[in-house]
Amino acid sequence: MSRTVTKIELNSPMEDLKGVGPKKAACFAKAGILRLSDLLWDFPRDYEDLRTRKPIADLQDGEKCLVCARVIQARMGRGFGRKRTFHVLAEDATGRLDIIFFMAGFMGKTFTVGEEYRFYGKVKLEKGRAAMFQPTFSKADDDAQTGILPVYTLTRGVTQKEMRRFSRLALELAEGQFSGENETLPASVIEKANLCGLEFALENVHYPKGRDEYAQARYRLVYEELFDLKTALILSKERFGKGRDGIAFTGRLDGEFVRRLPYELTGAQKRSLQQIRADMESPVAMNRLIQGDVGSGKTAVAQCAILKCVSSGYQAAFMAPTELLAAQHLETLTKDFGGLGVNVVLLTGSQKASERRKILAAIESGEAQIVVGTHAIISEKVKFKALGLVITDEQHRFGVNQRQLLTAKGANPDVLVMTATPIPRTLAVVLYGDLDISVIDELPPGRQPIITKRFEEENRDEAYRILKEQVAKGRQGYIVAPLIADSESIEGRSAESLFEELQAKFPDIRFALLHGAMKQAEKDAVMEAFYRGETDVLVSTVVIEVGINVPNACVMIIENAERFGLAQLHQLRGRVGRGSEQSWCLIVTGEDSDVARMRAETMCESSDGFYIAEKDLEMRGPGELFGFRQHGLPQLKLADPVRHVKVIEKAAADAQELLDSDPGLDRPENAGLKAKIDQTFATAGELIL
Ligand code: ADP
Ligand code: MG
Numbered sequence: 001m002s003r004t005v006t007k008i009e010l011n012s013p014m015e016d017l018k019g020v021g022p023k024k025a026a027c028f029a030k031a032g033i034l035r036l037s038d039l040l041w042d043f044p045r046d047y048e049d050l051r052t053r054k055p056i057a058d059l060q061d062g063e064k065c066l067v068c069a070r071v072i073q074a075r076m077g078r079g080f081g082r083k084r085t086f087h088v089l090a091e092d093a094t095g096r097l098d099i100i101f102f103m104a105g106f107m108g109k110t111f112t113v114g115e116e117y118r119f120y121g122k123v124k125l126e127k128g129r130a131a132m133f134q135p136t137f138s139k140a141d142d143d144a145q146t147g148i149l150p151v152y153t154l155t156r157g158v159t160q161k162e163m164r165r166f167s168r169l170a171l172e173l174a175e176g177q178f179s180g181e182n183e184t185l186p187a188s189v190i191e192k193a194n195l196c197g198l199e200f201a202l203e204n205v206h207y208p209k210g211r212d213e214y215a216q217a218r219y220r221l222v223y224e225e226l227f228d229l230k231t232a233l234i235l236s237k238e239r240f241g242k243g244r245d246g247i248a249f250t251g252r253l254d255g256e257f258v259r260r261l262p263y264e265l266t267g268a269q270k271r272s273l274q275q276i277r278a279d280m281e282s283p284v285a286m287n288r289l290i291q292g293d294v295g296s297g298k299t300a301v302a303q304c305a306i307l308k309c310v311s312s313g314y315q316a317a318f319m320a321p322t323e324l325l326a327a328q329h330l331e332t333l334t335k336d337f338g339g340l341g342v343n344v345v346l347l348t349g350s351q352k353a354s355e356r357r358k359i360l361a362a363i364e365s366g367e368a369q370i371v372v373g374t375h376a377i378i379s380e381k382v383k384f385k386a387l388g389l390v391i392t393d394e395q396h397r398f399g400v401n402q403r404q405l406l407t408a409k410g411a412n413p414d415v416l417v418m419t420a421t422p423i424p425r426t427l428a429v430v431l432y433g434d435l436d437i438s439v440i441d442e443l444p445p446g447r448q449p450i451i452t453k454r455f456e457e458e459n460r461d462e463a464y465r466i467l468k469e470q471v472a473k474g475r476q477g478y479i480v481a482p483l484i485a486d487s488e489s490i491e492g493r494s495a496e497s498l499f500e501e502l503q504a505k506f507p508d509i510r511f512a513l514l515h516g517a518m519k520q521a522e523k524d525a526v527m528e529a530f531y532r533g534e535t536d537v538l539v540s541t542v543v544i545e546v547g548i549n550v551p552n553a554c555v556m557i558i559e560n561a562e563r564f565g566l567a568q569l570h571q572l573r574g575r576v577g578r579g580s581e582q583s584w585c586l587i588v589t590g591e592d593s594d595v596a597r598m599r600a601e602t603m604c605e606s607s608d609g610f611y612i613a614e615k616d617l618e619m620r621g622p623g624e625l626f627g628f629r630q631h632g633l634p635q636l637k638l639a640d641p642v643r644h645v646k647v648i649e650k651a652a653a654d655a656q657e658l659l660d661s662d663p664g665l666d667r668p669e670n671a672g673l674k675a676k677i678d679q680t681f682a683t684a685g686e687l688i689l
Contacts, residue, residue, distance in 0.1 A: 010037040010174055010182060017169055019162070027157030039170050040202050043221070043637055044150030047208065048120045048136065051147060057094035061125035062593070067132070068118050068140055069097055074111040081105050090117065098131040116140035136160065148208045167206050175199065185224055186658065186670050193654055195220040205638075218638060219647070225639040226651035232677050234659050236404075246285025246412045247388050251311025253340060254304035260339075263444065265300065268292070272301050272438035279414065279436070280308055280389075286414035292440030293609040294420045294574025295447070299329075301440070302391050303336060305416055310342050310369045314388025314413075317406060318372045322520070323348045324527040325393065328549055330372045337370075347373035347382070350521070378405045391416045420574065420609075441610065449607060450577040452585040454600040460559075463586035464506075467555045471509050471536045475581070477555035479539045480572055482563035484515040492560040492590065499539040514540035542568065551579035561587040562596030566616040569603050 013035055015025045033039050053066040069090035077085035082105030090097050099119060101107055111117065121135025152163040178199035185195065195201075201217040208214035254277070258265065265273065272290055279286035292298045306316040318333070320326040330346045337344060345359050345368040362368035366385030371377060387410025407413050417435065455463050467477050479502070483494035499513040512535040514526045530538050531550055538553075542564070556576045561569060569587070577583040587603060589596045602615045639647070658670070665674035 010040070010177060011035050014039065017166055017173075019169075020166065024158065024162075027155055031155035033155075036170050036174065039167060040174060040206075041637070042152065042167075043205055045153045046151040048149045048151060050118065050120060050149060053118070055094040056092050056097050056130055059097075059123045059125065059130045061123060064120070064122050066118055066120045067097060068092060068116060070116045071111045071113050072096075074113060076105075076108060079105075086110075090119070095130065098129065099135060099137075100131065100133050102134060118142075148210075148214070150206050171203055171206060174202075178202070181672055184672060184676055185227070186673055188669065189227065189654060189658060193223060193650065195223060221637075222639045222644055223647055223651050225637065226644065226648050227655050228673075228677060229639075230648075230652045230655035231659065231665075231673065234655060235665075235677065246283060246414060247280075247312070247314065248283040249280040249308050249312040249314070249388065249414075251308050251313070253307040253311035253342075257304060257307050257336075257340065261300070266297065266440075266442045266444055268440040268442035269297050269301055272440055273304050275436070275438050276301065276305050276416065277308065280305065285412045286416065287435050288416050288438060289435040290416065290418045290438045290440065292418075292420065293443065294571065295443060295578055296420075296440040297444055298418045298420075298440060299332065301438075302393075302416060302418060303333065305389060305391065305414075306333075306370055307337070307340070307342070309389035309414070312388065314386045314410075315363070315366065315368070315384050316370050316389040316391065317377055317384075317387060317409075317413075318370065318391045318393070319377050319406065320372070320374060320393045323350060323374055323524045324531070326372055326374050327528070328531070329393070333370060333372060342369050343367060344370040344372060347371055347376050349374060349376045350524075382409065384409050386410065387413050389414045389416065391418065393418050420571070446580075447577065448580070448582050450573060450583045450585050452573065452587065452604045452607075454561075454587045454589060454597075454604060457588065457590045460588045463557050463588055464502075466584055466586060467537065467557060468506060468509065470555050470584075474552075475555070476530065476533065476535075476550060476553040477537045477557065478553060478572075478575055479537060479557045479559065480542060481539070481559045482541070484517050484541055492563050495539050495541050498559065502537075502539065510534070510536045512538050514538055516541055542572070549578055550575075554579065554581055554583040555586065556584070557586045557588065559588050560590045561600060562589050562591045562593060564599075566599050566602060566612050569599065570609055570612045573603065573607070 013025070014020050014028050014033060015022065017036065017039075020028070028034070028039070031042075033042055048064075048066075050066045053068050056067060056069065059065065059067070067090075069092045071088055071090050073087075073089035075087055077087050077100075079085055083103055084105045086101040086104035086107040088099040088101075088111055090099060097119070116139075117137050118140055119132055119135040119137045121132040124131045124133065149164060150167065152160065152167070154160060154163065176199075178197065183190075183198050185198070189195070190197070196204075196216045196219075198220075200213075201220045204213040204217035205221055208217070254273075258273075272292075276286070276288060276290075279288060290298050290301060302318070306318065309316045318329055320329055326346060326348055330344060333344050343362075345362060347356075347359055347363070351359070359368065360381060360383070363371055364383045364385060371382075371384075376382070390406050390410070390413050392406075392415075407415060453463075467479075470477060479498060481495045481498050482492040485496045486494045495513060495515050499511055502509070503511050512526050512530060514523060518526075526535075526538070529535050533552065554576050556573055558564065558569065558572055564572070573585040576585060585603070587600050589600055602612060606612060606615075659665070662670055665671070665677075
């Protein structure tokens, strides 16, 4: 690689890259890419393997591959403006290939008839004729377009080609700068764990030279993420963790509450409650995670903890990730605690100033015994009289830092975190090392199992028939699509277009649209209307994954289910089956791949989150090279807590060993690591626990 500019550095602003002006820089900034290093750490979501091309006659249906062919025809298709299609006919020595682009009004002059191009995309074979939709393409003699190329998640205003050009340029400019103080792992760790250097890793994660190089690069980056995470965890545990003096709670109101419950606690709930009581009664501060599938009854257990705290003369804070969830909790607590003489208040960011002042005063005087709310509880203005217990729900939305801020409002309050993310226990021990763990692995009895069915695309009307029937009976439902809006480059239904389609098709059903690009206030309004039964069906993206609880909703339709991971499908299904009536989870698969079918089958066969998590691991297996997945741990870009069990164990042990020998990371060779951890984990509050 040639060095064109030398004075550029890893933390140089993006505009220092040739070709990035103020406009492009603004686009990058929106995606959080401010500096060269941000670009280098923005890893590809996929790759195109352009090393082996295939003759057209050998193409197989459904495979992704590279074809080199001469364009013999190129014309605009039907439609208007930019929505028109564009058709290309190309041939090589063995056959012809139809190529179709959508939303291609701008493509008129893209191809020169008679020239040779490379096309990379998924093949569709119909009646012996091969076609590709929306392939990526380049001139056949374009040298930059060979080998294994990265596919980046795009931000508005930057094309895939530009991303590739910039990432290549950034790598060239950064060449030689990754040793010494810019190497982000201590030399001792690199050597001991037998890792490749940072430069090699970055080069090969963006532009793999081959399978082995890619594997080495990826291993190092995955290892590093997990090593950093574990190091941060150990350090934060020391700063904040176990063994510190806490409160020995003596109150007994939880027992009264349990006696009054209209049902008997399950064995698993009793066990967890026992562990929590023991923690709370001991003078050592509790730090406990309750893990349990959606609907397993974590809230009842949390309520016991709250009452125990309150009847001991302390205040309890119950924090939820969104206003709607906070409002839901308030409603549950107010209802369930009626007659127990406890005072519950709500604190959120959107309350009026006058109301807020009153609530803050009540919290400070101690009159408010239980405070349910959002992040607003963490704000500086909130002062407790005697905060004794902090509970966070759906904990992966809160950072350790935020938890620390909240606990700092009391004198070592007890801490309880609740999560529905099914992570196998061995993993949880490593990942959540600073917490004790209670598992609620049993559902309350008498729940009707959710009927889970899989539908092929052409039978999806069947799924909608069930939905329609239930809505006619006054029930509600969800429809989840993988995309917010229709996309030129990604196959799959979008919430927006589904919403329009369904409104036209079922005029009697009141649909509402919900997706992640909406403002929080809008989202809350939509969710609230749904919650109150003012709308029948929520058409959304996965934003509803977290914690919404509408017992009247009994149908969940998941469109293009092949685009969701098993864990995600399971979480989505957990949104229904919360009442006593029969519920359905209807999985529509658009693409008929083995993985999609197996995932759907697993869903139909089991409702056990832990079983599903393990299946997920099995299915993806260690051999899967170019596969990526979302996992809900925001600060891990590459590492997957389920798939990388072995790496986690190793990285965790190595981190412990390093900290045993240098507890404060004070040795010069560990200074880089220390700085990185402070920067990544301490300030952003990003560390999820
Ligand atoms: P989670 O928070 O774990 O998703 P919830 O606490 O919201 O689950 O419980 C789901 C529903 O089950 C609630 O309506 C709750 O009242 C009910 N429930 C909880 N525990 C039991 C039990 N032991 N027997 C019967 N119903 C229960
Ligand atoms: Mg819950």
